[in-house]
Amino acid sequence: xxxxxxxxxxxxxxxxxxxxxxxxxxxxxxxxxxxxxxxxxxxxxxxxxxxxxxxxxxxxxxxxxxxxxxxxxxxxxxxxxxxxxxxxxxxxxxxxxxxxxxxxxxxxxxxxxxxxxxxxxxxxxxxxxxxxxxxxxxxxxxxxxxxxxxxxxxxxxxxxxxxxxxxxxxxxxxxxxxxxxxxxxxxxxxxxxxxxxxxxxxxxxxxxxxxxxxxxxxxxxxxxxxxxxxxxxxxxxxxxxxxxxxxxxxxxxxxxxxxxxxxxxxxxxxxxxxxxxxxxxxxxxxxxxxxxxxxxxxxxxxxxxxxxxxxxxxxxxxxxxxxxxxxxxxxxxxxxxxxxxxxxxxxxxxxxxxxxxxxxxxxxxxxxxxxxxxxxxxxxxxxxxxxxxxxxxxxxxxxxxxxxxxxxxxxxxxxxxxxxxxxxxxxxxxxxx
Numbered sequence: 001x002x003x004x005x006x007x008x009x010x011x012x013x014x015x016x017x018x019x020x021x022x023x024x025x026x027x028x029x030x031x032x033x034x035x036x037x038x039x040x041x042x043x044x045x046x047x048x049x050x051x052x053x054x055x056x057x058x059x060x061x062x063x064x065x066x067x068x069x070x071x072x073x074x075x076x077x078x079x080x081x082x083x084x085x086x087x088x089x090x091x092x093x094x095x096x097x098x099x100x101x102x103x104x105x106x107x108x109x110x111x112x113x114x115x116x117x118x119x120x121x122x123x124x125x126x127x128x129x130x131x132x133x134x135x136x137x138x139x140x141x142x143x144x145x146x147x148x149x150x151x152x153x154x155x156x157x158x159x160x161x162x163x164x165x166x167x168x169x170x171x172x173x174x175x176x177x178x179x180x181x182x183x184x185x186x187x188x189x190x191x192x193x194x195x196x197x198x199x200x201x202x203x204x205x206x207x208x209x210x211x212x213x214x215x216x217x218x219x220x221x222x223x224x225x226x227x228x229x230x231x232x233x234x235x236x237x238x239x240x241x242x243x244x245x246x247x248x249x250x251x252x253x254x255x256x257x258x259x260x261x262x263x264x265x266x267x268x269x270x271x272x273x274x275x276x277x278x279x280x281x282x283x284x285x286x287x288x289x290x291x292x293x294x295x296x297x298x299x300x301x302x303x304x305x306x307x308x309x310x311x312x313x314x315x316x317x318x319x320x321x322x323x324x325x326x327x328x329x330x331x332x333x334x335x336x337x338x339x340x341x342x343x344x345x346x347x348x349x350x351x352x353x354x355x356x357x358x359x360x361x362x363x364x365x366x367x368x369x370x371x372x373x374x375x376x377x378x379x380x381x382x383x384x385x386x387x388x389x390x391x392x393x394x395x396x397x398x399x400x401x402x403x404x405x406x407x408x409x410x411x412x413x414x415x416x417x418x419x420x421x422x423x424x425x426x427x428x429x430x431x432x433x
Contacts, residue, residue: 041091044069046233048403049100066103066311066355066400069234070342071096071324078339079327099342103311103400106356113356115293116173119315119370119395122358123165143363144301148197148417149228150221155264159192162295162419166190169368170423186426188289191274193251194260195419197299198229200308200412225258231308231399231414235340237371238420239292239394240325241379243336244372245284247292251422252280279424283374289425292371296418297363304360306407308399308414311357312369315376315392318353319343319384340396353396370395371420 049065071078072095081089106113106122115121143161147153167190197220220226239247254272255262265272283290298305322343328335344352358367376393377385385392405411 041094041096043091044096044098044234046401047098048401051100064103064105064402064404065100066402067098068101068311068342068355068398068400069096069098071339073341075324075339075341077325077327079329081329094339097342101353101355103402104354104356106358109356113314114173115169115368115370116391117316118312118356119392120312120356120397121169121368122361123169123366123368143297147221148299148415149218151224151226151260152222154195154197154417154419155192155260158417159195159419162192162421163190165295165366166293166368166421166423188423188425190421190423191251192295192419192421193274195417196226196229197415197417198231199415200230201415224260224262226260231310231416233308233399233401235313235396235398236326237323237338237340237394237396238294239372240323240336240338241381244292244374244379245290248275248280248283248290248422248424251275252277275422275424282427283424286374287427289373289375291373291375291423293421293423294369294371294418295421296367296369297416298361298365298414299363299417300413300415301363303411303413304362305414305416306360306405307402307412309357309359309361309402310367310397310399310416311355312367313396314354314356315370315378315395316354316384316386317343317351318378318394318396320378321383322353338396357400359402369397369418 047067049067051065075093075095078094079092113121146157148158167188170188170190199218201218218228220228252273252275255265255274261274265274279288282288296310318340322341323338324341326337326339328337340353342353358365361367370392371394373379373391373393375389375391377387377389377391378393382388
């Protein structure tokens with residue numbers, strides 16, 4: 001391993017993952033790292049796979065090995081505390097299990113991945129151009145002209161484009177033109193409500209006066225409390241059976257002080273929430289289908305993502321028994337995400353977690369990731385998706401260290417944005433399955 005590789009692994013240390021979701025967690029430096037429920041544990045750090053690559057994986061090769069950070073099956077509820085600045089404490093009650101997995105190149109796969117079936121989907125530059133060309137002038141701004149570190153520009157110029165992108169992809173799939181078909185074509189709304197900006201580009205080198213493990217990066221403009229994060233390198237899902245409907249209800253209330261949409265939804269007493277409270281309650285009560293979908297994009301216009309790419313798990317290979325609750329304790333509430341245990345191939349339980357990624361994503365591409373879908377079998381209480389229906393609930397995901405890349409220092413930089421969108425369909429009818 002090169003000295004620069006070691007330096008980069010050391011640099012990627014814990015920072016807050018999101019004001020609304022989980023912490024940035026890096027990969028374990030050992031196969032098992034434990035903490036009892038009454039003992040604090042630091043966030044684990046990133047590492048390359050323990051196994052040697054079986055052959056020389058060039059870009060043309062569809063498979064490589066990656067080390068992914070799971071938790072052990074004996075974990076129950078894992079917790080952390082978040083202060084008013086968005087910083088997190090150490091973890092309570094966790095045992096980490098870093099695992100070498102096969103990472104499949106989705107660009108080389110025999111079948112295109114779809115949001116409805118697999119839980120993630122790449123929108124190509126060609127598809128993206130079609131969507132942009134049909135969008136309004138306010139949302140069709142040149143991607144390279146948006147300052148993604150300016151919160152106001154992202155909300156005003158980029159959110160509408162993400163909404164249109166999600167809408168078009170869902171319309172294609174519901175009409176049967178995508179990789180999977182859905183049994184209804186009921187109207188739906190799409191609203192962007194939050195985002196994270198991630199960067200591995202420091203503005204200041206670490207020195208002895210900095211807190212141990214901290215690298216200072218550029219600040220967000222017009223921020224309502226958010227900070228720039230580093231790539232997340234733990235296997236996780238952004239919502240749970242409890243927190244997904246809770247998020248829908250929250251979006252039917254006026255934005256809180258640190259919410260991104262504060263000041264963007266109007267000042268009158270009516271219409272200050274993103275969602276209509278009646279519509280949101282109908283979704284929570286099961287009368288409407290709802291989904292939470294992330295739009296992930298490389299924001300370095302002149303560079304593809306060559307390191308720390310984002311990988312996703314095929315939703316069909318995730319069982320509810322794999323998931324463990326991670327609670328984030330705020331001063332006024334408790335949020336939840338899922339961590340995951342490693343799921344191996346088993347004749348009785350089906351295939352193990354199947355990992356996919358899209359190497360060298362450009363700014364002109366977007367990765368849509370299903371964070372929750374109330375129509376999925378797992379969301380409806382079954383052990384896994386695709387038992388009764390064809391809709392995915394969620395895709396576990398994580399960034400990883402791509403050891404197949406032979407890069408110089410400047411090519412290690414990664415900057416990205418993910419925008420969270422809520423989708424709510426019209427009232428269920430008798431044709432829904």
